[in-house]
Amino acid sequence: MPLIILLLLPGVLSNQWRVSYVSLSPVCAARGSNVFINCRYEYPDGQQVQQVRWCLVSSNNVFCADKPYVYDSESNNNQKNFQYIGDKTSNCSLLISNIDQTHSGEYKFRFITDRDEWAGDPGVKILVDDLRVSMSRSRENGSTIVGDSLILTCTLSCSGNLADVQWFKNRDLIRHSEPVLTFSRVTAEDSGNYSCSLRNFKTTVSEEITIYIEDVTGSPTVLIIVLFLVSLVFITAAVILMRRREAKMKVKQVEEREEAKDSLYSTVQPQTTDNKNLPGAEDVQQEDEVQYSSVTIKPKELLQVSANTEQEDDSTIYSAVMNG
Structure with a gap:
């Protein structure tokens, strides 16, 4: 019967190496808040941990094997936002303070013993976004007037409902800890600038939303x-x-x-044709004179007619002399 020898190499079997991230993935964080990654790790008995590292995974550093690291126990130039609160036995927890959008990504833990090293894969994904205040009201179009209902909601685009928030009106704290602020019947005094933040983290405060309540009946x-x-x-x-x-x-x-x-x-303008020598000329002149005497005219026109009449009289006299 052949002899079968099973060789067990410590540190090679993966069931003896483990990194467990307790935090749910992905984690949605509000800008300015603190994020705690709860982490545990295991390795074969008889080995001692010499170095621990945390890294933000990139395309060139998938398994956190190379620099850069956000935390390295052997470095004196670790980033201030990252604090290792674990140890070199089993706790690998990491605290990220005052987080912002540049900190978004996948984080992995890697540790090195006196015999081997191991990285927890997959890591923990963190998404960072600003808090926002959304508004819904009973009147969809137009302005909000006294008596309308109004709902303000503090939200993160990468998350559902927030657990514990605080509200501000004109930058003064409101005693309300729910993510939804409801006005069943608004009044003119409810007008103002509203914002929200995570409780005890005013650095996470959202942009303000302005609400103006129009008091129609009171104006x-x-x-x-x-x-x-x-x-x-x-x-x-x-x-x-x-x-x-x-x-x-x-x-x-x-x-x-x-x-x-x-x-x-x-009507009163005289004829310009010289018809004094024609038969019946005297009769025509007499008829014209009768027409002139029967027309009522203005002084200026009267002077013009008189001048024409004198001229015709002179012509008549001259004609009589010549005939004689």
Whole structure:
């Protein structure tokens, strides 16, 4: 019967090496908060841990085998935001303080013993985002007026409901710890700038959202002013229309007068043809004189007619002398 020898090499079997990340992955963190990664690790008996490391995984450092490290027990230049609160026996927990968007990514722990080394894979993914205040109201369009309902919610885009928050109105703390702030019936006093943050972490405060509650019933002066302005517009328009009509009537009257004047002037204008020597010329002249005497004319026209009459008389006298 052949002899079978099973050789067990300490540190080679993976069931003796382990890194356990207790924190759920991925972790959603608010900018400015602290993130605690609870971590435990195991290795074969008889070995001693000499070095521990934490790294932010990149494409060139998948297993945290090379630099850069966010924490290295053998380095004196570790980043201030990263604090190793574990040990070199079994606790590998890491605290990230005042976290921001540059800290987003996957974190892995690696430890080195006097015989071998091991990295926990997969690591812990952390997403960092700003807190935001979203608003929902009973009136979808238009402004919010007294008596409407209003709901403010403190949220993170990478997470669902937050556990414990604090609210601020005009940067003053409000005694409310729920992520949802509800107004069943708003009043004018509820107007202001609202923001939220994680409890005891004011560095995580969100941008402010401005709420203005319009008090329609308590502002009759505004309604009076609006009505006055509307009435003023109508009155001004009516006056302009009346003045335009009057101006048109005056222009029309002037045109009618000018037309009557031109017609009258053409009626009294004498004939320019010299017909004194024609038969019946004297009768025509007498008829013209009768027409002139029967027409009522203005002084300026009277002088013109008199001058024409004198000229015709002189012509008549001259003709009589020549015939004689």
